[in-house]
Amino acid sequence: MRAFQNKLTFWVLLALVGTTGCGVASYESLVDLHAPDGSLGHTSKPATLAVVAEDNRPEGAASSIGSGFLVFIPLVPYGKQNWTPERMKSAYNLPDDIAAALAKDLRATGLFREVVSQAKSSAATPTPHYTLAISLNRGSWVRYYTTYGLSIAGVALWYLGAPEAYGHNEIGFHARLLDTSGAEVAEQDFFAEASVTESNYQTLPFGSAWGEFYTCFREIAPEVRTFVEATMTRLAAR
Helix, strand or coil: CCCHHHHHHHHHHHHHHCCCCCCCCCCCHHHCCCCCCCCCCCCCCCEEEEEEEECCCCCCCCCHHHHHHHHHHHCCEEEEEECCCCHCCCCCCCCHHHHHHHHHHHCCCCCCEEEECCCCCCCCCCCCCCEEEEEEEEEEEEEEEEECCCCCHHHHHHHHCCCCEEEEEEEEEEEEEEECCCCEEEEEEEEEEEEECCCCCCCCCCHHHHHHHHHHHHHHHHHHHHHHHHHHHHHCCC
């Protein structure tokens, strides 16, 4: 019996080690990672644009991870968790990062004389001609933690190379383009997700999970470009 208890304690400790690294890693922000595509070739660009973002995720920046530990009940195959980037990266704000990364991308298009994000705007910044208002409604790592229905014994499979979690990252938001008066001139929804399979043998805990947030943004950024360019072209033709 004592030998069994010692083995059980060993696997519990290994399980806890595998689940406590998420708050300490430091990763580059989306705006730092993002390398915008080239200019759209516009030569006339009198207008200015501000990109602002608000957090309308159902739970905001809070993560929900407790249900993941249901996997340590025998026969429970997985436990669903929602990890936000804010929990994975200290002193971080996903809406502000998305606003800054979109501003960086749209600045490179040549569509506007100036593009600023909410984080970089100040009282000295002139009132923009247009505002791209982002309402973030999806932004988390949807993680399915698993011990394969074997409770603590399933942890052994992690150390034999089996994934300890699978799922996906997702970013989604509603975008509204507003004129100086605040009137809406266009709106569109954007969403992207990227699969994440987490192994105990990754170089950094949660490294791939953070990287796939950028994969999502990289998919969305060209779509936002197209949305803004098409709207500006339509307005110019009036």
